[in-house]
Amino acid sequence: MSLKQxxxxxxxxxxxxxxxxxxxxIHTFLYLPNEVTHGGTHIKAADDLKRTMNIVIMALVxxxxxxxxxxxxxxxxxxxxxxxxxxxxxxxxxxxxxIGIIKVLPLVIVSYGVGLLVEFIFAVIKGHEVEEGYxxxxxxxxxxxxxxxxxxxxxxxxxxxxxxxxxVFGGTGxxxxxxxxxxxxxxFFAYPTWMxxxxxxxxxxxxxxGTADAISGETILGSYAQNQxxxxxxxxxFMGFIPGSVGETSTFLIxxxxxxxxxxxxxxxRIILSAFVGAAVMGLIFNQIVAADIITDSSKFYGLMNTVWxxxxxxxxxAFGAVFMATDPVTGxxxxxxxxxxxxxxxxxxxxIRVFNPAYPEGVFLAILLMNVFAxxxxxxxxxxxxxxxxxxxxxxxA
Amino acid sequence: xxxxxxxxxxxxxxLVGVAEKNITKISxxxxxxxxxxxxxxxxxxxxxxxxxxVKAGDSLFYSKSDERILFSSPVSxxxxxxxxxxxxxxxxxxxxxxxxxxYKDFGTKEASTMSAEEVKHHLFASGCWPxxxxxxxxxxxNPDQAPKAIFISGYASAPLAADLDFTLAGxxxxxxxxxxxxxxxxxxxxxxxxxxxxxxxxxxxxxxEVHKVSGPHPSxxxxxxxxxxxxxxxxxxxxxxxxxxxxxxxxxxxxGKLNVTRTVALTGSQFKNPQYVTAIxxxxxxxxxxxxxxxxxxxIISGNVLSGKEVKAAGFLGYYDNQITxxxxxxxxxxxxxxxxxFNKISTSRALTFSWLTPNKKYDLNTNxxxxxxxxxxxxxxxxxxxxxxxxxxxxxxxxxxxLDEMEALGGYEVAPEDFALTEFVCVSKQPHQxxxxxxxxxxxxxLG
Numbered sequence: 043m044s045l046k047q048x049x050x051x052x053x054x055x056x057x058x059x060x061x062x063x064x065x066x067x068i069h070t071f072l073y074l075p076n077e078v079t080h081g082g083t084h085i086k087a088a089d090d091l092k093r094t095m096n097i098v099i100m101a102l103v104x105x106x107x108x109x110x111x112x113x114x115x116x117x118x119x120x121x122x123x124x125x126x127x128x129x130x131x132x133x134x135x136x137x138x139x140x141i142g143i144i145k146v147l148p149l150v151i152v153s154y155g156v157g158l159l160v161e162f163i164f165a166v167i168k169g170h171e172v173e174e175g176y177x178x179x180x181x182x183x184x185x186x187x188x189x190x191x192x193x194x195x196x197x198x199x200x201x202x203x204x205x206x207x208x209x210v211f212g213g214t215g216x217x218x219x220x221x222x223x224x225x226x227x228x229x230f231f232a233y234p235t236w237m238x239x240x241x242x243x244x245x246x247x248x249x250x251x252g253t254a255d256a257i258s259g260e261t262i263l264g265s266y267a268q269n270q271x272x273x274x275x276x277x278x279x280f281m282g283f284i285p286g287s288v289g290e291t292s293t294f295l296i297x298x299x300x301x302x303x304x305x306x307x308x309x310x311x312r313i314i315l316s317a318f319v320g321a322a323v324m325g326l327i328f329n330q331i332v333a334a335d336i337i338t339d340s341s342k343f344y345g346l347m348n349t350v351w352x353x354x355x356x357x358x359x360x361a362f363g364a365v366f367m368a369t370d371p372v373t374g375x376x377x378x379x380x381x382x383x384x385x386x387x388x389x390x391x392x393x394x395i396r397v398f399n400p401a402y403p404e405g406v407f408l409a410i411l412l413m414n415v416f417a418x419x420x421x422x423x424x425x426x427x428x429x430x431x432x433x434x435x436x437x438x439x440x441a
Numbered sequence: 442x443x444x445x446x447x448x449x450x451x452x453x454x455x456l457v458g459v460a461e462k463n464i465t466k467i468s469x470x471x472x473x474x475x476x477x478x479x480x481x482x483x484x485x486x487x488x489x490x491x492x493x494x495v496k497a498g499d500s501l502f503y504s505k506s507d508e509r510i511l512f513s514s515p516v517s518x519x520x521x522x523x524x525x526x527x528x529x530x531x532x533x534x535x536x537x538x539x540x541x542x543x544y545k546d547f548g549t550k551e552a553s554t555m556s557a558e559e560v561k562h563h564l565f566a567s568g569c570w571p572x573x574x575x576x577x578x579x580x581x582x583n584p585d586q587a588p589k590a591i592f593i594s595g596y597a598s599a600p601l602a603a604d605l606d607f608t609l610a611g612x613x614x615x616x617x618x619x620x621x622x623x624x625x626x627x628x629x630x631x632x633x634x635x636x637x638x639x640x641x642x643x644x645x646x647x648x649x650e651v652h653k654v655s656g657p658h659p660s661x662x663x664x665x666x667x668x669x670x671x672x673x674x675x676x677x678x679x680x681x682x683x684x685x686x687x688x689x690x691x692x693x694x695x696x697g698k699l700n701v702t703r704t705v706a707l708t709g710s711q712f713k714n715p716q717y718v719t720a721i722x723x724x725x726x727x728x729x730x731x732x733x734x735x736x737x738x739x740x741i742i743s744g745n746v747l748s749g750k751e752v753k754a755a756g757f758l759g760y761y762d763n764q765i766t767x768x769x770x771x772x773x774x775x776x777x778x779x780x781x782x783x784f785n786k787i788s789t790s791r792a793l794t795f796s797w798l799t800p801n802k803k804y805d806l807n808t809n810x811x812x813x814x815x816x817x818x819x820x821x822x823x824x825x826x827x828x829x830x831x832x833x834x835x836x837x838x839x840x841x842x843x844x845l846d847e848m849e850a851l852g853g854y855e856v857a858p859e860d861f862a863l864t865e866f867v868c869v870s871k872q873p874h875q876x877x878x879x880x881x882x883x884x885x886x887x888x889l890g
Contacts, residue, residue, distance in 0.1 A: 046774050070813060074778025078771050078808040082875045084746045085454070085600075085768065087867045088786035088794045090812020092779035094819060094869055097792045171813055215816025215870070307790045310821055376820040376834060425835050429850045436674040 046073065063165040067172035091214075095174040097308045101299035102181050102289070102366065106150070108282060109289040110142025113189050116285045117141055117245040120257035126273075129283045145245050146288055148193055149184035156197045157183075160204045164213070175214030175221070175372070176204065182222035182366060185289025186359065186407070187229060188242035195236065199228045219414050220373045223407045230407070240264055243285040259285045262357045263396065263404055266345040279356045290362035293355070300365040309369035312378060313385035317364035318355055320389025325351030328397060346397040354393055363406035364389065373414040379427075380420040388413050446634065446669045448656030450828040452863055454600040454787060456746065456768075457805045458715045460706040462607055467718045469542075470728035473516050474524075474533040475501055479760040480512070480571050481879075482580040482886065485531050493520045498545035498567060498699035501534045510581065513568025515701040515722045517543040533757065536723075544698035552622035552694050560625045564690070567699050571760070572686035573623070576667060576679050578886045579857035588680040590629035590671055595643040595684050596636040596654045598661030599745040599862075603706035603763045605684055606641045608717065613642045615691030616684070622694055623682060624648045634666050643684065659828065664860040668829045673855050685763045703763050705729065709746075710805045711739045711767035720758060726765065727754040734767055740808045742766040747862035748875060771809025779812065786811065789825060789867050815870040823864040829855065833864050837874060840881030845888055853885055 049069050056065045069075075070092070079086060115138045119125040125132045132138075157180045158172075165172040183200065203225030208217040230237045241247040244259025262284055265272045274284050282292025290296070303309035328347040331337055337347055355361060368374060368388050375384035388409050395405020477485040484505035489495060495514040504510040514520075518538040526532045547567045552560060561584055564570045575582035582588070595605050609616065624631050630650050635641040637655040644651055652670060659665045663681050673679055682690075685703055692700050701722040708715050713733050720729045726741060734741070734754075742749040743759040746766050750759060758765065780793070787804055788794035796802070823833040831852035839847035858875040865874035 046776070050774065070779070073774035073776055074809070074811065075813060076772045076774050077810045077813065078740075079810055080751075082748075082873045083862055083865045084740060084742055084749065084751070084766075084808050085787075085806040085866065086809070086811050086871065088783045088788040088796070088811050089790050089792055089867075089869050090779060090871065091815045091818055091869055092812065093792050093794075094790075096780045171815075173815060175818070213816065215818045306792045307822070308792060308819075371820040372818055374820070377832060378821060378824060381821075421835075425832055425851070428830065428832055428852075431830070432674075432850065432852060435672065436676075 049073065050076070060166055060169070063169065063171050064162050067162065067165065091174045092177075094308055095177045097306050098178045098303065098366070099181050101302040101308075102178075102185065104295040104298055105185055105289040105292060105362070106146070106181070108292045108295050109185060110146045111135075111138045112142075112282060112291055113145050113245055113288065114138025114141030115283065116189075116243070116259060117257075120244050120247065120259055120285075121255075126283075129278065129281075133283065141245055145189050146184060149187065149191065149196060149288065150181070152193045152196050153183040153200055154180040156200045157204050160201055160209070164205075164209045168213075170213065173214035175208065179204075179222045179225075183225050186222065186226050186287050186362065186367075188237060189245050189288055190242045190248050191229065191236060195229065195233055199225045199232070202228045215372055217372060218418075219411055220367055220370050223367060223411050223414075226407050227411060238264075243287075261285050263346070266349055267342075269339070269342070269345040276353070276356070279353070284357070287359060287362075290359045293361045296361040296365050303365065303369065309365070310371070310374070310378075310381050310385075312381040313369050313374060313388075314364055316382045316385030317360075317368050317389040317392075320386035320391075321354055321360055321364075321393050322351050322389070323386075324390045324393035325349070325354040328393070343397055354396070358396060358404045359406040360389070360392055363392065363410055367407070367410050368413070373417065375417045375420050375424075377421050377424040380417070380424045383420050384413055384417055387416075444670055445637070445653045446655070446660065446666055448654070448660040448665060448669075448828045450825060451598075451657035451659055452789060452826045452867070453598070453657040454746070454806075454866070455801065455803045456600050456709065457803045458709040458712055458767075459601060459803075460603065460708050460715045460717050462604070462717065464704060464717045464719060467720065467729060467731070469516075469538060469540075469721070470724040472521075472535060472537055472725045472728075473514075473518070473721065473723040474535045474725070474757040475512060475514065475723050475760065476533045476757060477502065477512075477531050480504075480581050482578070482883070483510075483512075483571075485512070487523065487531065487534075489514070489520045489534060491520055491523055494518075495520060495536065496543045496545040497701075498547065500568060502531070504581070507584065509562075509565045509584065510570050511565060511568045512571060513699055515699070544700070547693060547697045547699070549697045550694050552618060552625065555622070555625065557625045560622050563622075563693070567693050569686075569690050569693055569699065572682055572690060573626075574681045576664065576673055576681060576857060577854035578882045579859075580886070582680050583678075586678045588627045588629065588678050591623055591627050591631045591680045591682065592663050592667050592670070593631065593633045593643070593649075593682055593684060593687065594654075594661055594663040594666055595641050596634050596639065596661040598654075598658035599747055600658070601706070601708035601764070601766060602661070602745055603704065603708075603717070606636070606639045608704035608706075608763065609642050609684055609688070611642070612688055612691070613646070615688050615695055616642060617646050617691070618694045619687040619691035620646050620648050622690060623680075623687070627680065632666070632670055634661075634663075636661075656828075659860065659863060662859055664855070664857050665828050668855060672830075675849065675854060677854075683761065683763075686761070701760075705758065705762070706764045707733060707767075708764060709742075709766040709768045711735045711769060722758060722760050722762075724758045726752050726756050726758060729758060729765065730754070730767070738770045738772070739767050740770050742768070746806075747866060748859040769805070769807040771807030773809070775809075789822060810871050812869070812871055814872065817870050817872065819869045822867055822869065826863040826867055827860075829860065831855065833861065837861070837864075837872070837877055840877050843881070843884060845885065848881060848885055849889065853881065856882075858882070
């Protein structure tokens with residue numbers, strides 16, 4: 043008997059049992075199910091949630107691969123600064139990739155392993171199908187944490203994020219906050235020393251602290267926040283040859299991902315565009331404040347306020363957040379008009395937090411979580427506009 | 442002053458099996474049935490009993506809520522069975538037809554000299570009233586309400602739909618008689634829409650306002666046309682009649698007979714010869730499709746693939762339907778079907794789906810759901826195929842959590858299930874949109890009247 047027939051027989055055997063969702067999750071991964079339409083339309087379009095999520099994962103793969111090389115590159119470049127003189131020659135090496143394999147892959151495996159385990163347990167307990175949301179979350183999480191994040195810490199955060207961020211609301215589609223960012227926020231507030239500072243961004247920097255081999259891995263935002271000079275060129279920043287969370291450094295590859303998501307109509311171009319516009323506007327406002335001499339170089343905000351507005355778009359997690367996190371359709375604004383407002387405010391507030399937050403010079407994840415909370419409010423007012431139009435039409439008739 | 446209707450949002454679903462434009466007269470079927478479920482919201486009270494001899498036009502049952510609304514036998518013959526379901530609900534009244542048809546004589550009438558009440562009573566008595574449907578709620582019209590307008594869509598944009606220009610050709614006289622009659626029923630206008638390049642016999646009728654329609658499906662849905670011509674507000678009612686039903690009404694006035702003979706399009710890839718045939722409403726499917734259907738693993742649909750009803754070969758043509766579609770069932774697994782590139786299915790995204798490359802290709806779609814049922818996740822995709830000024834997802838959710846205030850405020854009065862057929866088709870989460878809308882409308886009707 044063929045694999046297809048065997049699996050079909052097993053599915054019939056498990057039907058109605060507790061383990062059915064777990065089995066179906068694996069079965070539907072291999073085979074598109076044999077379900078036919080009933081009642082409504084007799085034909086259906088080709089897309090399902092698995093296909094949608096799969097596209098997002100594929101759009102993330104370039105960032106992941108780049109992040110793996112960058113993990114090694116930042117490590118070796120921190121030890122031997124001369125490597126930075128010829129980036130392209132020293133970047134795509136096996137030594138760099140090896141660091142990625144031993145440091146980044148475990149993050150991916152732990153993220154998926156723990157997250158999917160929680161999903162399976164909830165599916166079996168609650169008797170619903172395993173939903174695909176975590177396929178993307180599981181990929182996002184390793185890309186937005188510092189490379190030296192201990193694996194146990196990640197596991198704890200993933201459990202928290204999936205259970206509190208999603209499952210308590212009823213699973214994929216019902217959550218209020220972006221699960222990946224809930225995990226990030228949990229890490230940030232529970233283990234702040236592992237999430238910021240000048241050590242966590244480069245592999246092994248933490249271990250070497252206090253020894254003769256100590257290396258530093260200050261991020262660009264960290265340097266600016268301390269009003270220090272930054273050693274990286276614009277090209278480095280845009281291409282991503284800089285320290286930072288695993289997968290968010292390469293603005294170029296993030297834009298490639300954005301192109302994939304927009305072309306396939308998976309992500310909202312409205313959100314992505316308006317987030318960049320929002321960030322640029324806030325950056326310009328700060329630039330004007332500096333230009334008007336309201337803030338001088340004695341201020342602790344000077345470094346970040348004086349950052350040219352377009353540079354803000356290439357550093358930190360802004361691009362990654364705008365393209366891959368803000369566009370989550372479940373937690374974002376759901377109306378097209380609302381998406382403009384939602385995206386704009388994410389960009390705007392991100393840069394505001396970036397400049398003013400004394401403890402931690404990045405605000406993207408906080409801005410997105412904040413706007414996640416306000417997205418239903420934005421939608422409410424957009425939809426009320428439609429309702430009012432309808433009421434007005436009725437009144438004109440009566441009058 | 443006529444207003445042209447141009448629709449941009451929508452989707453033309455092009456399928457294999459367009460009916461060829463020749464009409465085959467098929468021999469009369471042996472068995473017919475009138476199914477109360479075709480008339481949504483009607484509770485039938487039987488008049489005919491098993492064994493009753495009827496003529497075409499004799500009443501079989503009436504509506505429990507309004508006993509003036511009669512439902513007539515489409516053929517002459519003998520009632521052979523009252524099919525009942527759970528709690529003795531009447532599912533169908535089956536009639537064995539006699540070889541030569543006898544018609545009950547309702548007398549020829551000149552509609553122009555009749556009053557509105559007289560027209561109404563003529564329609565009641567002959568069993569033609571159920572052809573008049575109303576919005577809101579998409580049910581048989583309540584004759585005690587005054588409609589602000591009557592809408593007739595002479596343009597069919599649904600997948601493989603019968604070409605109305607073709608099926609109505611040469612029927613100007615009966616259509617005019619019907620228009621003259623139904624125009625009496627409203628103080629408002631009779632809006633008739635035709636395709637922008639059509640030579641529809643409806644165009645030149647008197648007493649109507651013609652609108653030229655262009656754009657993708659659902660431009661032919663009467664709900665889309667109402668929304669752009671004269672949207673329904675709270676407290677208002679419009680009536681809707683299909684052109685093929687107008688033909689029946691017109692014949693009633695001109696000949697005095699109830700003749701529910703339709704030109705039915707046999708469409709879809711499972712027909713050997715997709716074509717037009719003449720058949721009487723309620724005919725048994727296997728007779729209409731005889732020698733033409735590939736029976737292996739076929740889904741037969743009375744109506745179109747988006748909002749028609751599934752029927753078996755031993756089932757019956759729906760009372761309002763002028764199309765039978767047959768497509769392959771999709772009850773098979775597909776290896777890695779969720780991530781491999783797809784060339785043979787339609788999609789509005791470009792997620793490794795390539796139907797955007799070949800907009801004019803005809804597809805042979807089957808009934809597979811292409812994925813499992815999920816909660817609403819993706820946003821913005823419904824809006825691309827939904828031309829009404831309504832937020833589709835928000836309305837669906839309001840209908841699901843049954844908040845009557847929101848259902849009303851978000852546009853519940855303006856929609857019918859068929860308006861949500863395309864959003865259901867493209868839905869990534871495979872939600873049953875039309876069912877949600879139908880149940881929500883029933884609730885609104887019950888609670889708000």
